[in-house]
Amino acid sequence: MKGIILVMDGMGGRPLKEFNNQTTLQAAKTPNMDKMAERGITGLMDPIAPGIIPGSDTAHLSILGYNPYEVYTGRGPFEASGVGVDVIPGDIAFRCNFSTSDEDGIITDRRAGRIRDGTDEIVATLNTMKIEGYEDIQIIFKESTGHRAVLVLRGEGLSGKVSDADPKVEGNKAKEVKALDASPEAEKTADILNKLVAKSYEMIKDHPVNLKRIEEGEAPANIIIPRGAGEVPEVELINDKYEVNSACIAETGLIMGIGRFAGMDIIEMEGVTGGTDTNLENIRDTIIDQVNNSEHDFLLINIDGADEAGHDGDAKEKLKFIEKVDEVVMKEVLKLENSYIFLTADHSTPISVKNHSGDPVPVLINGPEVRVDDVCEYNEYAVAKGGLCRIRGADVMNILTDLMGYAHKFGA
């Protein structure tokens, strides 16, 4: 028996005038998801708790059985994990921007002219950095997309309780990083960060990539600005906690980072973009292949496009994408046998809000032994009358592993 959590990122919504007070999901024609609702048990889910606005990262942590209030100490660790740095408990991780500094330290462009190429070469140089007096601290940079990068500090006596260097507004110097508590660890980490920012400029201002950019009239990526410090927490890996052999099928670094953090195998896919133009056929084939031909018995799947359309406030695009997923992916997913399928969203991304909201999301479970209710449509309204009533993200793994026969009795 396999267990599948299929997360349609940001699929939930609020009633829309242009859809006659229906949500996008309600207005969309989704015969396959409706079929799954008919065959399954349905309900509402608060990814974290009622009214709490989840990030995609905190929602996925919650759905995987981690308490985000305990493990989510900052974006840095998950961002670092997302771009493939094998972080270990105790690491202090940061999100960084490549920015442009003038000779006086004034940040003239926070995004270094939205640099797209060559950051890997600059990172190669930065990864030779040692800070005087802190030679035992390992410094790991890794480029992400565009002007983004991550930084990991590894070693003894560090703390995630430090402020951001990001000046937020251009025309200012990088902010001095400060300790956010009175611990010597925070003081030490702040000192390292301040030296690191200054040193990054010295090391990369004349980097060949930057000399070429200057020649071509582009802003050079000549300084590193860290923010979002967080300590990598010690957690029980999902395979140990739930006795599964798990894999993560996702489009974005953010979700892959959550999967890697939980110790899941990450399945790479070609042609996926995280947008509405993604290659859904590839996602579908990867799911089918993993269910039928792999040893993984637990899959976390994230399809991101509906969230992107929600952030863009584009109701038609969101509707179209939901319909396309229904047609391309769900049509095949509903044929899977020997599986429990938990279909949900990680949060609502209402068109009107253009961002996540705290509204609950629809859930359904298909599988041989669920208590099938009489709900026959998959949307925010219909499932509110379903047999699951209203559950939380933290309940998902327990419900799923119980149905799969993997869970253990607590007590006699």
Add this chain to the structure above:
Amino acid sequence: MKGIILVMDGMGGRPLKEFNNQTTLQAAKTPNMDKMAERGITGLMDPIAPGIIPGSDTAHLSILGYNPYEVYTGRGPFEASGVGVDVIPGDIAFRCNFSTSDEDGIITDRRAGRIRDGTDEIVATLNTMKIEGYEDIQIIFKESTGHRAVLVLRGEGLSGKVSDADPKVEGNKAKEVKALDASPEAEKTADILNKLVAKSYEMIKDHPVNLKRIEEGEAPANIIIPRGAGEVPEVELINDKYEVNSACIAETGLIMGIGRFAGMDIIEMEGVTGGTDTNLENIRDTIIDQVNNSEHDFLLINIDGADEAGHDGDAKEKLKFIEKVDEVVMKEVLKLENSYIFLTADHSTPISVKNHSGDPVPVLINGPEVRVDDVCEYNEYAVAKGGLCRIRGADVMNILTDLMGYAHKFGA
């Protein structure tokens, strides 16, 4: 966008034979609340948790986002706040009775002949009290209604872990106050209390108010009997926590005390009694005025009469009052625009119980972007099929501030 929590105190109930097994709310004709149900999303709410019988104070704390198990250390602090003492974290507060003692210290009347007038003058005398050996401890008395008063001890090294002086049964001496744990703070506080009780008799036995009462054959209010010790907790004020500008519109000191505790502005009203004879027109006008003409963007409103009728076991009176609120208040409330309105009760007060019960209460939310469900009546039965399913008091502020657009995303 404004947010309004309107609490009908004790409105929930249980089925009644005399109403053909309907609850009072169900039997009442409430066309305006039904209209609000039709336009809104509905559900059930456990103010604290299923089956837990809330006080009005603990329920309101929970609805305002405070964990009553953490902050509700005893009634003293909230009673003190309710009568207008500006308590500060660390204060130890008590409820007190003015009682009547004979020369041997025997309490002959716990309520001092239900004294109504002159307690303010006695309190003026008591407020000059200093206890030998504890001169650094500030002693604050404040009269409440009738024979009731509050006492606040302010200073270093005090504790709320002390027993009551109230003998409960007349014909006994005031009980010796004892430390309830082994801390020196509790020992010190108990010692102060015992000296304070004795001293109160010495200070006020010959007070002019009492001499006059004795002359008129009334029991003198010649001793102070404290009970319900509690330490004033340190909490985040609601305006800071939820980034609102809040006000409390309430009839009773108990609820005003909760509002004051949370840092809300307290809106005074004329002619309100906390009973079924209250001036509902004034309450209505105050609400409308606050919504339309004040800078407050978040209002907590409490209307108390249904609870009083419930405590009296008077089904007809409770029904009549609910209908009157519907006609006088709700008819105008449902016309408010640019507002999210959260209508609920703080607990059930069933006629049969003549006290609070742990039954869940009905809730509804009106406002521009709620997921309107198909429930068209506002009562305990109809809303059980609503789109909110079953929520808790602790969820209310999160849900409301999310809808208002005031909440922040947790994560990315």
